Amino acid sequence: MTYLGYVVAAYAVFVALLVVDVIGSRLRLRRALRDAGQRQQRADARRRAATQPPSLELER
Amino acid sequence: MIAPGTEPGLWQTARALAARDLQLVWRRRGDALQPVLFAVLVVVLFALAMGRDPQRLAGSAVAVLWLAVLLAGQLALDSLFRADAEDGSLEQWLLAPVPLAWLVLVRITMHWLTTAVPLIVASPLLAEMLHLPHDQLPMLLASLLLGTPLLSLIGGLVAALTVGIRRSGILVALLSLPLYVPVLVFGAGSVAASARDQDPYGALLMLGAGLVLALVLAPLATAAAIRLSLN
Amino acid sequence: MQSIVRWFHLLGSPPVFDRFARRGSRLFYLAALPVLALGLWQALFVVPADYQQGDSFRILFVHVPSAWMSLFVFALMALYAAIALVWKIKVCEVLAMACAPIGAGFTLVTLLTGSIWGRPMWGTWWDWDPRLTTELILLFLYFGVIGLYMAIEERRSAARAAGLLAIVGVALLPVIRYSVDWWGSLHQGQTIRLFGPTTLDASMQLPLWLMVIGTKLWFAGSLLAKARADNLQREAGKDWVQRALGEAP
Numbered sequence: 001m002t003y004l005g006y007v008v009a010a011y012a013v014f015v016a017l018l019v020v021d022v023i024g025s026r027l028r029l030r031r032a033l034r035d036a037g038q039r040q041q042r043a044d045a046r047r048r049a050a051t052q053p054p055s056l057e058l059e060r
Numbered sequence: 061m062i063a064p065g066t067e068p069g070l071w072q073t074a075r076a077l078a079a080r081d082l083q084l085v086w087r088r089r090g091d092a093l094q095p096v097l098f099a100v101l102v103v104v105l106f107a108l109a110m111g112r113d114p115q116r117l118a119g120s121a122v123a124v125l126w127l128a129v130l131l132a133g134q135l136a137l138d139s140l141f142r143a144d145a146e147d148g149s150l151e152q153w154l155l156a157p158v159p160l161a162w163l164v165l166v167r168i169t170m171h172w173l174t175t176a177v178p179l180i181v182a183s184p185l186l187a188e189m190l191h192l193p194h195d196q197l198p199m200l201l202a203s204l205l206l207g208t209p210l211l212s213l214i215g216g217l218v219a220a221l222t223v224g225i226r227r228s229g230i231l232v233a234l235l236s237l238p239l240y241v242p243v244l245v246f247g248a249g250s251v252a253a254s255a256r257d258q259d260p261y262g263a264l265l266m267l268g269a270g271l272v273l274a275l276v277l278a279p280l281a282t283a284a285a286i287r288l289s290l291n
Numbered sequence: 292m293q294s295i296v297r298w299f300h301l302l303g304s305p306p307v308f309d310r311f312a313r314r315g316s317r318l319f320y321l322a323a324l325p326v327l328a329l330g331l332w333q334a335l336f337v338v339p340a341d342y343q344q345g346d347s348f349r350i351l352f353v354h355v356p357s358a359w360m361s362l363f364v365f366a367l368m369a370l371y372a373a374i375a376l377v378w379k380i381k382v383c384e385v386l387a388m389a390c391a392p393i394g395a396g397f398t399l400v401t402l403l404t405g406s407i408w409g410r411p412m413w414g415t416w417w418d419w420d421p422r423l424t425t426e427l428i429l430l431f432l433y434f435g436v437i438g439l440y441m442a443i444e445e446r447r448s449a450a451r452a453a454g455l456l457a458i459v460g461v462a463l464l465p466v467i468r469y470s471v472d473w474w475g476s477l478h479q480g481q482t483i484r485l486f487g488p489t490t491l492d493a494s495m496q497l498p499l500w501l502m503v504i505g506t507k508l509w510f511a512g513s514l515l516a517k518a519r520a521d522n523l524q525r526e527a528g529k530d531w532v533q534r535a536l537g538e539a540p
Contacts, residue, residue, distance in 0.1 A: 003347035006411055010404040011331070014353040017400045018327075018509060021393060022320070025516035032523040036532050217459065221452050225442045235435040235456065238428045239463055242470035249474055263473070270466070281459060284376075288451050 067157045074166045081170040091139075095132040095175045096182045102128040103186050114191040121190035122200065122255070126248040128186065129179050129204060130240060133211050136175040137232055140167065140219045141286070150223070151290055160286065161279035168216045168279070176208040199254045206267040207247035213271075213278035214239045220285035242270065305522055306531035308382045312519035319512030323505050330501030338494055347411050351495075354404040356502040357397045358422075360510060361429060362464075364394030368436070369461035372454025382522065384450035387457065388440050389517035393510055395433035401426050421475035425468050432460045446525055 068076070085092050106124045110116055144150040153163050183204060187197055218236040222228040250263035301307045334352035341348040371387035374380060405423050406416050417423075436453045443449035526532050 003345055003411055006347055006407050007335075007349050010350040010353055010407045011335070013403045013407070014357065014400055017357075017396050021396055021509075021513050022516075024392070025316075025513055025520065028517060028520040029523070032520045032527075033536065036523060036527045037536055039527050040533050040536065221439060221456060222442070228442065231435075231438055231442055234431065234438055238431045238435065238467065239459070241428055242463070242466050245470040245474045249477055253477060258477070266470070281455070285452065285455055288448060288455060291448060 070158055070162055073156065073158045073163065077163060077166045078170050081167065081174075085170075085174045092174050093178065095136045096178045098135060099128040099132040099179055099182065099186060102131060103189055107190065118191040118193060121187060121192040122196065122248050122251045124190060125183060125186055125192070125200065126203075126207075126244060126251075129176075129183070129208065130211060130244060132179060133176060133208065133215060134233060134236060136171070137215045137219045137236070138229070139175075140171050140216055141223045142219075145223045145290075150286065154287065154290065160283035164216065164220075164282045164286070165275070165279040168212050168282075171216075172209055172212040176212060180204050180208065193255070196251055196255050199251045199260055202264060203247040203250045203267065206264060206271055207243050210243045210267065210271050210274055211240060213274040214243070217278055217282045217285055220282045220289060222289075223286070224289045243267065246270075303380050303382050305382065305526050305529075306535070309519055309522055309531075309535060312515040312522070316512045316515035316519065319508050319515065323508035323512060326501055326508060327505035330498050330505050333498035333501060338498055344412070347408060350404055350408040352498050352502050354401060354408060355499065356506045357400040357404065358426065359503060360506050361394055361398040361401050361426065363507075364390050364397060364510065365429065365433070365457070365464070366461055368394060369454075369457045372451075372457045375454055376451055376458075381447070381525070382518075384447060384454065385518045385521045385525070386514065387454050388450050389514050389521055391433055391437045391440070391453075391457075392517070393513050395430060395437065397506075397510075398426055398430045398433060402430065419475070421468075421472045424475070425471045428467055428471070429464070432464070436460070 103124060106120075106128075107117060110120070141150060144153075153160055156163060180201065183200065184197060187200060192200065215232075215236055218232055218239070221235065222232055225231065246263040246266045250260040250267070253263060254260035302311060330352070334349055338349070340346050368387050368390035371383045371390065375383035375387055402423065405420075405426070409418055409420070409423075410416055436457050439456055440449050440453035443452055523532060523535075
C-alpha cells in the first residue's frame with residue numbers, strides 16, 4: 001500500500017501551520033503599527049485644530 | 061459599621077445567605093423547576109430521535125440521563141452570580157468580614173440544593189421513560205449524588221469568570237465542557253461499568269476524591285475569579 | 292549575574308520588551324529554519340521505512356513534536372498567567388495570551404496528522420483513541436481561553452481571567468487525561484492501537500529531536516512576534532510607541 005499521499009498530506013498540514021502562523025503574526029504586527037500611526041495622526045490633527053483661533057462663523 | 065467583637069462568624073453568615081437564597085428561590089419557585097423541565101425535554105427529544113425500541117433506549121439511557129442533567133445544570137449556572145452582580149450585591153461580598161470563598165461555597169451549595177437536587181429526585185422518572193434497567197438505578201443515583209456537586213463547583217468557577225460578559229451562554233458551555241469531562245466520564249462510566257458487571261467503585265471513588273478536592277479548591281479559585289471579574 | 296537579573300527585570304517594561312521582541316523573534320525564526328529543514332529532510336529521505344508500518348510512520352516526525360508542543364505551550368501559558376496574576380506584570384499577561392493561538396495551532400496539527408496517520412492504520416479518519424480524544428479536549432480548552440480573552444473588553448482583566456482559566460486547565464489536564472484513558476480502557480477486548488513504534492530505534496531519534504528543537508525555536512519566534520503586536524496595540528497611546536513608529540517593522 002502506498003502511503004505517499006498520506007505522508008505528503010501530513011507534512012503539508014504541518015508546513016501550512018507554520019506558514020499561516022508567520023503570516024498571521026506579520027498581519028497582526030502591521031495592523032498594530034497602522035492603528036498606532038492613525039492614532040498619532042488623529043492626535044496631531046486635534047493639536048493643530050486646538051492651536052487655531054476659534055472661528056466666529058457658524059459652520060453647517 | 062460593625063462593632064469590633066460582634067462581627068458575624070462563618071455560620072451566622074452562612075445561615076443568613078442561605079435564608080436569603082431560599083427566600084429568593086421561593087418567590088420564584090416556578091423558575092426553580094426549569095432545569096427539571098429542560099431535562100425532561102432532552103429525554104423526550106432523545107426518545108423521539110432514537111425511536112421507540114425499548115432495547116435501544118435502555119442501551120443509551122445512562123448517557124442520555126447524565127447528559128440531560130449536565131446540560132440542565134449548565135443552563136442553570138447563569139442564575140448563580142448574575143443577579144447579584146447586576147444589583148451590586150456581589151461587590152458587597154468583597155467587603156464582607158468573612159472570606160469570599162466561604163460565601164461562594166454557601167451560594168454554590170444553595171444553588172445545588174435548588175437546581176440539582178430536583179433533577180436527582182426526578183431522575184428515576186426520567187430513567188423509567190428511557191427503560192433503564194431497575195438494577196442500574198441505585199448506581200445512577202449514587203453517581204449523580206457525587207457528580208452534580210462537582211458540576212456545580214466547577215460550573216461556579218466558569219460562571220464567576222463570565223459574570224461580567226453579556227450574552228455569555230455559549231461561552232459558558234465552551235469553557236465548562238472540557239472541565240466537565242472527567243465528571244461525565246466517571247459518572248456515566250460507573251453506571252456503565254456496573255451494567256457490565258465490572259467494578260464501578262473505582263470510578264465512584266474518583267468522583268468522591270474529586271468532590272473533596274473541589275470543595276476546598278473550587279471556592280478559592282471562584283473567589284479569585286469574582287475579584288478579577290469585578291475589577 | 293546582577294546584570295542578567297537587571298536585564299530580566301527591564302524586559303518587563305513594554306518599550307524594552309518591544310525592542311527585544313523585534314530582534315528576538317527574527318533570530319529565533321532564522322535559527323528554526325535550518326533545524327526544521329534538516330529535520331524534515333532526515334525524516335522524509337534518510338531514515339529507513341518501518342518494517343511494520345512502511346512509510347506512513349514518517350508522519351510520526353510531525354505528529355509527535357506537534358503533540359509535545361501543544362502540551363508544552365499550554366503549560367507555559369499557564370506559567371506566564373500565574374506570574375501575571377501574582378506579580379501583575381503586563382508583559383507576562385501579553386506573553387500568556389500570545390501563547391494561546393500558537394498552542395491551538397499545534398493542537399490542530401496534532402489532530403489532523405493523527406487523523407491522517409490513522410486512516411491507513413485503522414481504516415477510518417477518526418477513532419476515539421484516548422490520546423487523540425484528550426488532544427481534542429485540549430483544543431477546546433485553548434478555544435475557551437482565546438474565547439474568554441476576546442469576550443472581555445478591558446484587556447488587562449481579560450488577560451487575567453483567561454489566565455486563571457489556563458491555570459485551572461493545566462491543573463485539570465492530567466485528571467482529564469487519566470479519565471479519558473480510563474474511559475478508553477472500559478471497552479477492553481480490542482487490539483492495542485499501533486500509533487508509532489513503542490521504542491525508537493537510534494536512527495529515528497535524530498530527526499525527532501531535530502523536529503522537537505526546531506518547533507520550539509519556531510514557537511519562540513512566533514511568541515515574541517505575537518506578543519510584540521499585542522504589546523504595541525495595548526500601549527498605542529504612549530510616547531514610546533510614537534517614537535518606535537518611525538522604525539521599520
